[in-house]
Every structure is written in C-alpha cells, then in structure tokens.
Amino acid sequence: MNIHHLQQLHNHQPMTMKMDSMRKRERNKGMEKERLQVMDLSGMSLDSLPKPALDLATICKLDLSNNNLQDIPESLTARLLNMEVLDVRSNQLKSLPNSIGCLSKLKVLNVSGNFIESLPKTIENCRALEELNANFNKLSKLPDTIGFELINLKKLSVNSNKLVFLPSSTSHLTSLKVLDARLNCLRSLPEDLENLINLETLNVSQNFQYLETLPYSIGLLLSLVELDVSYNKIKTLPESIGCLKNLKKLSVEGNPLVCPSMEVVEQGLHVVMEFMQHKMNSSGERPAKKRWWMMKMVKCGTFNKQVRGGKRPEHEGYNMLKHQKINGLASPGFMGMLSPLRFFSSPRHSFG
Structure with missing residues (x-):
C-alpha cells in the first residue's frame, strides 16, 4: 500500500468513526423508545390499582x-x-x-x-x-x-x-x-x-x-x-x-x-x-377608563396616528400591527417585561 492510499485511509477514518457514533446513538434511542x-x-371496573407487572x-x-x-x-x-x-x-x-x-x-x-x-x-x-x-x-x-x-x-x-x-x-x-x-x-x-x-x-x-x-x-x-x-x-x-x-x-x-x-x-x-x-x-x-385604554393601545402602536393641520385626531386611521410571535423567553416575569403590550397591565395584577 503506497503513501497516497495510507493518507486517504487516514483522512477517511475520522468521518467513518463519526458516522458509526451517530448510528449507535440512533440505535440506542430506538431501543429506548x-x-x-x-x-x-x-x-375494567377497577376499585384499586393492581401491582404492575412492568x-x-x-x-x-x-x-x-x-x-x-x-x-x-x-x-x-x-x-x-x-x-x-x-x-x-x-x-x-x-x-x-x-x-x-x-x-x-x-x-x-x-x-x-x-x-x-x-x-x-x-x-x-x-x-x-x-x-x-x-x-x-x-x-x-x-x-x-x-x-x-x-x-x-x-x-x-x-x-x-x-x-x-x-x-x-x-x-x-x-x-x-x-x-x-x-x-x-x-x-x-x-x-x-x-x-x-x-x-x-x-x-x-x-x-x-x-x-x-x-x-x-x-x-x-x-x-x-x-x-x-x-x-x-x-x-x-x-x-x-x-x-x-x-x-x-x-x-x-x-x-x-x-x-x-x-x-x-x-x-x-x-x-x-x-x-x-x-x-x-x-x-x-x-369614559376615562376607555380613554386610558386607547392611549395604551396607541403607545403599543396598534393605531397609526395621522397628523392633519398639525393636530392629531383621536385614534383616526385605525390600522393593525402585524403580529409576531415571541419565542424562547426564559421566565414569565422576564417575558412580561419584554412584551411591548406590558403597558396594558394593571398594577393590581402585577407579580414580582
């Protein structure tokens, strides 16, 4: 066997070992399943559970x-x-x-x-x-x-x-x-x-x-x-x-x-x-409660506020935001801080 063949064998060996390892892991998963x-x-009209055989x-x-x-x-x-x-x-x-x-x-x-x-x-x-x-x-x-x-x-x-x-x-x-x-x-x-x-x-x-x-x-x-x-x-x-x-x-x-x-x-x-x-x-x-809620919606960007003549008519130009999912947040408390809609929360319902 010449040097070229030995070098090819040496280069091929790590990949073969890696594939064998992957196959072994898959087999183990399959056996566990x-x-x-x-x-x-x-x-079965059971009043109590029998001692399991498994x-x-x-x-x-x-x-x-x-x-x-x-x-x-x-x-x-x-x-x-x-x-x-x-x-x-x-x-x-x-x-x-x-x-x-x-x-x-x-x-x-x-x-x-x-x-x-x-x-x-x-x-x-x-x-x-x-x-x-x-x-x-x-x-x-x-x-x-x-x-x-x-x-x-x-x-x-x-x-x-x-x-x-x-x-x-x-x-x-x-x-x-x-x-x-x-x-x-x-x-x-x-x-x-x-x-x-x-x-x-x-x-x-x-x-x-x-x-x-x-x-x-x-x-x-x-x-x-x-x-x-x-x-x-x-x-x-x-x-x-x-x-x-x-x-x-x-x-x-x-x-x-x-x-x-x-x-x-x-x-x-x-x-x-x-x-x-x-x-x-x-x-x-x-009513005050509704005005408060609408202001929070505006802060969250739910409405497009249009300007005419330097004045902002109240919630004119209704337009919905595109909804985007938020993934991978570690804890609900942290999630609530990150949510752009957190402004909607009432202090009475906040959690530390």
Whole structure:
C-alpha cells in the first residue's frame, strides 16, 4: 500500500468513526423508545390499582379511564418517570396526588369526569405539559400561579366546573391555543390578556347570570380566530373587538346585548367588526377608563396616528400591527417585561 492510499485511509477514518457514533446513538434511542410501554387498564371496573407487572419507569402511556378508582397512590406517580400521557377520566377521583409533579415528561393529562375540587399546586412542575383536560369536575379554583410554569401548555379545558374566576397568571400561558372555560360560574376574565399571543379559540359561554363584562384587553388577542361568549349576561361588547383581524367566528347569542344591537349582530361578523371599529374610531367623548385604554393601545402602536393641520385626531386611521410571535423567553416575569403590550397591565395584577 503506497503513501497516497495510507493518507486517504487516514483522512477517511475520522468521518467513518463519526458516522458509526451517530448510528449507535440512533440505535440506542430506538431501543429506548421500543422499551417504553403502553399500559391500558381502561373499562375494567377497577376499585384499586393492581401491582404492575412492568417496571413503572418503562411506561410512557397509562390509560386508567372508565374505572371506579377513588385515589391514585402517591408512590405510583412518583415512579412513572417516563410518562407522557396519563388518562384517568371517568373515575371517582376527588383529588390528584402531589407526586403528579414528578412527571416531568408528561404532555397530556386527562382527569375529566371525576369529582376533583382542586388541582395540586405541584402540577406546575409538569413543565412539558401541552394539554390539560379537567372538564366535568367540581373545581372551584385553579392554582394561583399555574400560568407561570406551564409555558408549553397549548390546550386548557376546564368546562363544566364551578370556577368563579381564572387566575391572573393564566395570561402568561404564551403557548396556549385553546382555552375552554364554558359552563362555569365565571364573574370576570383576567384583565391582562395581552401575553396570550397564540390563543386561537376562547370559549367562555354559558356562565349564565355571572359573566356580565369582557375585559378591553380581549382586543389584544391578535391570533384569535373563534370567540364564544354566548349565554351570559353581557350587555356591551368591548370596542376593542374591532381589533381582532383574524377573527372568523363570533358567538354572542343568549346575551341581553345593547351594543351592538342584535340587529347588527344578525347581519354577520363583518358588520359587527365594522360597527366596533367605527365606534372605536369615533371622536365622541369616552369614559376615562376607555380613554386610558386607547392611549395604551396607541403607545403599543396598534393605531397609526395621522397628523392633519398639525393636530392629531383621536385614534383616526385605525390600522393593525402585524403580529409576531415571541419565542424562547426564559421566565414569565422576564417575558412580561419584554412584551411591548406590558403597558396594558394593571398594577393590581402585577407579580414580582
């Protein structure tokens, strides 16, 4: 073998070793994935959990739905280290174990159709969680700081409970796309909704005699496609709804609406939007609260301020900003400082 061939072999060897190393890592990942198990114990009329034949750390999905379970042992969830999906819907559960916070890889949690009155605060440690379904329970409140840690949550379903309010931290769920809080006892929504930059569907219908107003910040949900506020006690929609340029569906039936009138509503969404925009852009005198809100919107650049004859007419030349997503922010507190919409926040709802 001549020197030229030896040199070629020497140059080729590091690349071959690198490729072998990559293949080995891929094989290991594949073997680890195959090692993980799905355990289905649904619909077996279980009153308690049998001793599992599998190593709990190998379970990635556990389906315990449609049984008669009254509790989940703390020791069980503490050992489900690779759990990604936990389904315990339609049982007799009154609470969840605090060790639920050990499920650092959990992406989907379904606890619907139980008798749960509150979620453990430790659920905030499930930072990989993308979907939380707690429909049809007896929840009267959510953990106060739930929105500060569940930064990957995309869908929050808490319909058919007894919720009186949503915690202010809800507005920090920046990945949230769907919020379903219908059929509760909601008296209000958080005033500072501006950080829900990805929210596409908001359903707060059927809170009946409790929900009478919507916050002005609803006009800053620039990704919103569907808004359902039907069957409440709302008399006036916020003018800011005229800012929702991506809105495709607005449900307001079953409310004692005065503004806009039902005659306007019956003409379709585009007429409602034009009505709200016109009302927002009108130069008539506004209550102090509305003037304050409009000034914040101007500071955020939501409106183009046109100058004519050296004077600035009030909010003339309505124009929406292009919405840009904000990715990779380390903490909700820091995120709130960076958001250009932070001016909208009220001191009463600020968090240190």
